[in-house]
Every structure is written in C-alpha cells, then in structure tokens.
Amino acid sequence: MKGIRQLAEHLDISIGTVSRALNGKPDVNEETRRRVLVAAEELGYVANQSGRSLRQGTTNVIGLMIESSKETTENGDNFFLGLTGGLQSVLSRHKLDLIMLPCPSDEDPHEYLKRMVARRVVDAMIISATQRIDKRIDLLSRTKIPFVTLGRSASGSNYPWIDLDFDGVANSAVDRLVAHGHRRIAIAAPSNDINLGFIFLDGYRHALERHGIAFDPSLVIRVKSSEQGGYQAAHEILLLEDRPTAVILIYELMAIGLYRRLTEAGVIPGRDLAVIGFREEPRAKFLQPTLTCFRMSLPDLGVELAETLLATMPAYSHFYPEGARNCIWPLELVPGESDGFHLGNNGQRRQ
Amino acid sequence: MKGIRQLAEHLDISIGTVSRALNGKPDVNEETRRRVLVAAEELGYVANQSGRSLRQGTTNVIGLMIESSKETTENGDNFFLGLTGGLQSVLSRHKLDLIMLPCPSDEDPHEYLKRMVARRVVDAMIISATQRIDKRIDLLSRTKIPFVTLGRSASGSNYPWIDLDFDGVANSAVDRLVAHGHRRIAIAAPSNDINLGFIFLDGYRHALERHGIAFDPSLVIRVKSSEQGGYQAAHEILLLEDRPTAVILIYELMAIGLYRRLTEAGVIPGRDLAVIGFREEPRAKFLQPTLTCFRMSLPDLGVELAETLLATMPAYSHFYPEGARNCIWPLELVPGESDGFHLGNNGQRRQ
C-alpha cells in the first residue's frame, strides 16, 4: 500500500472522503467510514507523516532532548528512560508521540537544538540539564516553539519549567545534620555550569545561616557529577586540615565513589563522616552502611512535565486550564545509616 | 524566518537557486552560494523537514526503537544510551540523524513499530530485544524498510542482525568452571521469550556435552531479567535438593540481587557458590567478592550496528562494500573472585 490515492482508488471514492473518514471528521456516512477503516487496516495504510505535517503545520511529535555526555552514558543514567512512561501516558491521550533526541557529545547542544527546531521535526520540546546561562531557552522563546525545561535557569523569563526541590533537600539535609550536632558540613557540588549546583548552594547557605553557622567556602567541593567525582570529593575532604564532620552530595552516583575512597582510608560513613546522598538510586541501594538520601517518582515527574508542556500549547491548553506551572518537585527523605542518625550523639546505637 | 520563499525574496533570486546553493549542488555560482549561505545563517533558515521529506522521499532520520518496559527503566538500563555515541559517529558522516523511539510499555511493540514505519518518520530502523518469534522482523522485511536487529531471531530469513556472542560466553564460562572442578553448573535464564535465552541455553548444553556432563533441566532457573530476578534465582538455587556448585547469569543486573539473597543465607560467592555474571556493569562493579563477568564496548557495538544498517541502504551501501554482515559480537572475560578461581581447588588462596 502506498498512499491515500491508492486506497481511495481501491474503494472507488475520493481521497478527500478517505481522509475525512480516517481522521474521524463528523460529516462522513458511517457506512463509508467503516469501509474506509476496514480497507486501511487490511492494506496497512497509515498516513504519511510528512504529507500530514506539511499540510497541517504540526508533526504531532514531542521531542525530549537528551544530553548524552560521556559522563551520563558511562554512569548509566536511567533518568530519562524513567521519565518516558509518565510522559507518554499523558501525550498518548492526545495522539502525540514522544521521541528522544540524543545530542551527540561532540555537537554543541545549542546548535543541535537549533537545527532540530528549525527543521520542524517536533511540535514542542522538553529540554533538561539547564545551565545557569542557557542560550537554548532564549532560542526556544524566540522561535516561539512550545517547550518546558527540567531545571531552572537564569536565562529567559517567565518560561515554563519544572525543577527538583534542591532548596528543600538542602534544608532538610542541613537541619538533620545540625540536629545531630554537626557544624562543619561540606557539600560536593557539580563543577560545571549546570544550574542546579547554584541553586543547591544557595539553599545550603541559607540553611546554615538559619542555624547561625558561618559559610566556609573551603567546604564547597567542586567535582564532576559522576562516581569518579564522588571519589574525588572524598579525597579532597580527607586532605582538608579542618576536616568537616558531614557531607551532602548533589548527584546520585557520587555516593558510590565517595564510599570507595572513604573505605580505602578506613573512614566509615555514618561513624566517622556523616553522608547524605542525593536522589535514591538503585545502584546506591546496596552501599553499606545504607545511604540516607531522597526519593522521588520519575514517572510522576514525567506526567507533570507533559501536562505543563501541553498547557503551553494552544491546541491543548484548554485541557490543562491551570496553565503552565513553574513547579518545584518534592523529594522525600529516606533515612539510612550513612548520616549516623541511628546512633546516639555519643556514637552508640539508639535503642 | 519562515520558508525558502522568504529567503529567496530577501535575496531576490529564485527558490530553486536557493535550494541548490543550500544543498551543495555543483551548478551554482560560488558568489551566489556564498550570499545564500550567509543569509540563511543570518536569518536562521533551515529547510523544513516535512517539505524535504515529502519531495525527496527520505527523512534522513534513523530510528532506534527502545522497549521501555518497567523492568528496563526500573533497573536503569543504560545500554541504549551507551550505543548512541557510536551510532551517531557513523550516521553523522552521512548527515543522518538518530532518534530514539521509546515504545510505551502499554503498547504492543509490533503495533508501535508498524505505526512508526507506516508513517514514514524514519528511513531505517534499529530494533533490539528480539524474541524467538518476532513479528517485527517479518513486518520490516515485508515493508522493505532497511533495518538491522540487535539480537537474532527464529523469524525472518537472511536479514541483517548483530548479536552478542552468547555461545562464546557460555563456552568460556562453562570451561572455566569445569576446569575448576565444577560439574553441577546452573544457569539463570530470562523467563520471557527473548531469543538470547534460547541461544545461551544451546551454548550451555553444548559446552556441557563437550565435557561429558549430563544436562539437568532442574539447573535451568528461569527468572526475570532484573535484580529481582537474580534474587529469585539465588532463592531457588538454595532450595534445590542437589544444589549446584556454580551458576552462570545471563543478565547483567542479576548479580546484584543474587548476591543479596546469598548473603542473607550466609552463602559466600566464590567460596560456597561459584558465580559468573554476564556483561560488566558499573553497578555490579562494587560487589564483594568482585564479580567474574564479560566486557564489551557499547560504543564500538554502536558503530558496527550503524555500518551494518547503512550497508543495507541503497543510498549508502557503496560506502560499506563488505555488505551487511551478521556479526557475532565478542565479549572478553574479566576475571573476578566470584567464581573462586583465585582460590586453589582446596579452597585456599592461590600463591
């Protein structure tokens, strides 16, 4: 089966009627519609997307841009695959398809996005890993293509975003540690320009302030967002003269490398150094002592992202009357042993 | 900037010349070409993909279908992201873009593929997770869309595929275990219809045969391809009356669950039960005792997949004169402690 023309010929009716029947337009005789649907199914006809898109001006495809940096792939980040289910559950209600657009690691993300947008392969975009200054946001705003970002940025203004509650994480982690007597609390923050590092740092400073603890820049350890980064962070902490008694990590995989370096040095997490990890991660699940970290639902976040995106699209916004919310996505503390909270202040196990 | 018409008007030349200049056709005055390229860059013009595709009959997009089953995403499989770099390094040579098509978990993969193919959103497809009987292969063959599968199947005939060397893994794992005195060797195989389970089982049976060991069906433990599956496998092994002394796993994440269950039972891998894992995985890297497993390069596999695919596409096959090879992708043994090989046959550490 080639095109709608062949199908129409086979049924001996006009292509206009075939098209209307297939697209569920109301003004079609029900018997005609039935015949068309049966024949289409039989002959395996599905409308050519380029023809549709060109005529309609929409592709019915939503793009999820993935930055497949070496770091991400080496560390096996399953974050995006975790989002797709939730995204699709919403998009499929509107017959929209989701495609993932992996930006080659040797291509500039901005250039890549520009190309994809200009070619009009998608009706809307979801981007993530926002930088503090992120030209992609200006680009998307300028071209007026609907989009939502996972992650805030200092770029743009009044654009739809959703972000994790880094502030909340910083607060509850610091509170928890301070309640246990810690005053020297380090953080391992990403060394690149990704915005979450800045947001977390802010939250951390404010939390310290609330407790009347002076901010010490030497306790902000900047490392790569990876296992290796965690290893490096532990290494630097061990070298500090006035060593911190606690550390908060800002990337899920850091804990693994950090544990490794600590273990090499005979430093036991939870006993000798309190550790609070970031997002709960299957891979960090088997660390001993168990890691105190934060839990969130990736599929639910996917749903939220999709709904926020659709709320910005004229053709769908009436389904989502709340409009595009700038949502701070909550994380829930999962207590483990790594912050020594199960021990009393004297280091003995609580009863 | 909207379309080629606006760009042509702005330059005061015809759209045909603009198109030819942009597409690098030879018969264009170099000065004209320069002006066109400059103006396009300036005004951010990029050809609308639907227009191009409709006219040319090709999309210049290659699709990588992803099955995002719950198992896969929950377990955070980074397999596909690991492939993209290699795939893109080849595809970009030909100005082809890679998109990932995640099949919703509630949609039948065959129906999903059918829809994507019929809509002509891609010029060619890469599919994976082939089943023993996989209708997708017949579908793709029938519709004559170029494709390559990652994984063999009993379906179809003479189609391009690449698969991991399960036979080689089975052989070298069994050989290694037998050399160490094991005669009762279990395998933990996937319980679904995925073809690799059958291929591995065959390899395992032949390897046993070579060593004159009778095949015992009770030693084939069928579980899910996940951490949980590994846990379940260990559980079932522990319940066996005539317990095996060794087990070979056929999915990378099983080792983690298996270790957990063994540890609960006080059974130490390498000492009380020899364990050989499948693909080396960052997450399994920190298991103690270290896991004996098999290493492969995902990026290189991506390159191979892309080249095999292009060899089947008329427009590109002359670049890849070797044609579409049915390639068995090798894996290399990475010795660890989990199979007790570092110990002598008497259980003492070797010198």
Add this chain to the structure above:
DNA sequence: CTGAAAGCGCTTACAG
C-alpha cells in the same frame, strides 16, 4: 454527505 481543487515547503528535471 461527497468530490474537485488548492496548497503546505521543498527539490529537481527541464529549458534557456
């Protein structure tokens, strides 16, 4: 309820 026709944005023979 159906058909004939226009036109979405492009590329590519064809003519000059």
Add this chain to the structure above:
DNA sequence: CTGAAAGCGCTTACAG
C-alpha cells in the same frame, strides 16, 4: 548558471 514549473502525500475550505 538561473528561473519557472511540476509534484511529493496529505488535509481542508468550498461547492454541490
């Protein structure tokens, strides 16, 4: 070397 025109496969006013 350039322009005018056809046509890729569809959807959608418009007319009947």
